[in-house]
Amino acid sequence: MGAENLSFVLEKPYAVKFEDRPVPNVTEPHDVIVNVKYTGICGSDVHYWTHGAIGSFIVKDPMVLGHESAGVVSKVGDAVTTLKVGDRVAMEPGIPCRRCVRCKEGNYNLCVDMRFAATPPYDGTLAKYYKLPEDFCFKLPESVSLEEGALVEPLAVGVHITRQGDVKPGNSVVVFGAGPVGLLCMAVAKAYGASKIVAVDINEDRLQFARKYAATHEFRSARVSAEENAANLIKECDLGVGADVIIDASGAEPCIQTAIHALRVGGTYVQGGMGKNEITWPIAAMCSKELTVKGSFRYSQGDYELAVKFLETGQVKVKELITGTVKFEEAEKAFEGVKNAQGIKTLIQGPE
Ligand SMILES: NC(=O)c1ccc[n+]([C@@H]2O[C@H](COP(=O)([O-])OP(=O)(O)OC[C@H]3O[C@@H](n4cnc5c(N)ncnc54)[C@H](O)[C@@H]3O)[C@@H](O)[C@H]2O)c1
Numbered sequence: 001m002g003a004e005n006l007s008f009v010l011e012k013p014y015a016v017k018f019e020d021r022p023v024p025n026v027t028e029p030h031d032v033i034v035n036v037k038y039t040g041i042c043g044s045d046v047h048y049w050t051h052g053a054i055g056s057f058i059v060k061d062p063m064v065l066g067h068e069s070a071g072v073v074s075k076v077g078d079a080v081t082t083l084k085v086g087d088r089v090a091m092e093p094g095i096p097c098r099r100c101v102r103c104k105e106g107n108y109n110l111c112v113d114m115r116f117a118a119t120p121p122y123d124g125t126l127a128k129y130y131k132l133p134e135d136f137c138f139k140l141p142e143s144v145s146l147e148e149g150a151l152v153e154p155l156a157v158g159v160h161i162t163r164q165g166d167v168k169p170g171n172s173v174v175v176f177g178a179g180p181v182g183l184l185c186m187a188v189a190k191a192y193g194a195s196k197i198v199a200v201d202i203n204e205d206r207l208q209f210a211r212k213y214a215a216t217h218e219f220r221s222a223r224v225s226a227e228e229n230a231a232n233l234i235k236e237c238d239l240g241v242g243a244d245v246i247i248d249a250s251g252a253e254p255c256i257q258t259a260i261h262a263l264r265v266g267g268t269y270v271q272g273g274m275g276k277n278e279i280t281w282p283i284a285a286m287c288s289k290e291l292t293v294k295g296s297f298r299y300s301q302g303d304y305e306l307a308v309k310f311l312e313t314g315q316v317k318v319k320e321l322i323t324g325t326v327k328f329e330e331a332e333k334a335f336e337g338v339k340n341a342q343g344i345k346t347l348i349q350g351p352e
C-alpha cells in the first residue's frame with residue numbers, strides 16, 4: 001500500500017480502517033523502534049472490535065488494535081546497550097509508570113498509571129512500527145521464530161496465572177477453558193512439574209487438542225449442578241481428595257463454581273478468565289476448605305523472561321497453537337476467526 005506506518009485502526013464497533021500514521025521516532029535514550037512482523041489477536045481485541053469498550057475502558061478516539069506482537073528492531077536510542085538494529089524481539093506491550101509503590105515492589109502489572117497497547121486511549125501494535133523502551137523488548141533466541149515470538153504475550157499471561165497458583169512438582173492442576181490461555185497454562189504447569197493436568201471445556205475439539213498438547217486428562221463439563229460436575233470431575237480424573245490447584249481460563253460462572261467444589265482442602269484457585277462482572281460464589285466451601293483464592297492480571301516482573309526461556313529450552317511449545325496466518329490487509333479476517341473460535345491462534349503478518 002506504499003504507506004510509511006500502515007496501521008489497523010478501530011473507529012467504532014465493527015468499523016475498522018487502514019490508516020497511514022506517523023512513524024514513531026526515538027525521543028528517549030532507551031527507546032527502541034520495532035518493525036512489527038507478527039501479531040496475534042485475543043479476546044480483548046475482539047471485544048473492542050465488537051463492543052468498542054471493555055468495562056470502563058471506552059474507545060472514544062480511533063485506536064490502533066493489537067498487543068501480541070514480535071518484530072525486528074529498526075532503530076535504537078543512544079543509551080540502548082542490549083539490542084541492536086536487526087535483532088528479533090518479543091514485545092511486552094504495557095509500559096508502567098515505574099514510580100508508584102506497586103511498580104517499585106515489582107508488581108508493575110498493577111501500576112496505577114499503566115499505558116497498555118490497545119487499551120484506550122493507547123494505540124496498539126497492529127502497525128508497521130511501534131515504539132517501546134529497551135527493557136520491554138525481549139530478544140528471541142536463534143531457535144525461536146518471529147511467529148512463536150508473537151505467542152510470548154499469551155504465554156506470559158499463562159506464566160503469570162500459573163505463578164499465582166504456586167504450582168509445585170507433583171501437583172494436580174485442573175484448568176477450566178482450553179482456549180489459548182488455558183492451553184498455555186497447562187503447558188506451563190507441566191513445565192513446573194505438575195504430574196496431573198486436567199483440561200476442562202465444553203468444546204470437544206478443544207479438549208482433544210488439549211490432550212495432544214499438554215493435558216494428561218480431559219473432562220467435558222456438563223449442564224448439572226456445580227457440586228455434581230465437581231464430583232464427576234474428581235471421579236473421572238482420579239483426583240482423590242480434590243485438585244491441588246485449579247485455574248479458571250474460561251470466565252464462565254459454572255466453571256468457577258465447579259472449580260471451588262473440585263479443590264482439595266487447602267488448595268489454591270486462580271481466576272484468570274474474565275467473564276461476567278458478578279457471579280454467585282460458593283463462599284461456604286471456600287471458607288471451610290481454607291482455600292487460597294487469587295486473581296491474575298496480565299504479566300509482571302520476570303514473566304516475559306520466563307516465557308522466552310520456556311520457548312528456548314523447548315519446555316513449552318507454541319508452534320502447534322498457530323492455526324492460521326493472514327496478511328495485514330486481511331486483518332479483519334483474524335478478528336472474525338477469533339470471534340467464531342476457529343482454530344487456536346491466528347497471526348496477522350506485519351504490513352509489507
Ligand atoms: N487475566 C488476564 O490477564 C487475561 C489475559 C488474557 C485473557 N484473559 C481471559 O482468559 C480467558 C481465556 O482466554 P482465551 O483467549 O483462551 O479465550 P477462549 O474464549 O479462546 O477460551 C475459553 C474457553 O472456555 C471454554 N468455556 C466457555 N464456557 C465454558 C463452560 N461453561 N464450561 C467449560 N468450558 C467453557 C470455551 O469453550 C473456550 O474453549 C478469557 O476470559 C480472557 O478474557 C485474561
Ligand SMILES: [Zn+2]
Nearest residue numbers: 042043044068
Ligand atoms: Zn491478549
Ligand SMILES: [Zn+2]
Nearest residue numbers: 097100103111
Ligand atoms: Zn506504576
